């Protein structure tokens with residue numbers, strides 16, 4: 001089995017996440033992709049974070065019609081802060097059969113990998129698949145991302161990279177849909193339409209649950 005692990009805040013999940021995951025799945029021949037919403041993410045603590053159960057439910061709604069897409073509540077169930085390294089250790093120890101694991105992330109996340117807890121261990125435990133923006137230049141690989149390649153000692157091998165532990169790094173060019181969760185939250189807060197930026201069921205859920213609708217301030221209006 002080849003399994004992808006795709007973590008994120010998913011606050012909310014949107015078409016950019018979904019399309020990237022679908023293209024990575026196809027390009028890498030993955031049998032399954034687990035979407036893993038973060039509990040209390042170490043990098044993002046602010047008032048705009050929807051409750052973990054809402055974010056989990058939105059991921060469930062968004063992925064339910066794709067047989068390759070699974071969800072994991074591992075991080076949202078944990079009382080402690082969730083770090084990717086803990087999630088990875090959990091998944092790696094959970095299945096006995098031979099499984100190849102691929103940790104999936106966007107190029108912006110990869111560029112900041114050095115700031116993640118136990119990042120070195122992470123790259124020795126698991127392969128990485130980084131989806132890059134098809135911007136026509138250099139695979140969309142920024143200076144910072146090149147820094148991560150060097151920092152974690154990946155060297156080029158055919159169509160991918162390997163590190164001294166034999167773990168692989170793949171850069172997969174995906175269609176970049178310029179949607180951001182931040183912009184979606186803002187639109188929802190202002191009562192504007194978010195249809196077609198997120199799956200319909202997710203737009204309905206956000207509207208029904210009145211997510212991201214805290215009082216609109218003068219600053220928001222500008």
Ligand code: ATP
Pocket residue numbers: 007008009010011015016017020104105106107108109176177178179180181182183
């Ligand atoms: P925010 O706007 O709240 O920072 P975000 O989507 O950047 O939201 P996450 O939900 O944590 O934050 O992102 C999960 C993963 O999705 C990351 O690896 C990120 O690189 C990737 N990602 C974010 N936006 C897009 C997009 N439009 N297309 C493809 N991948 C994306």
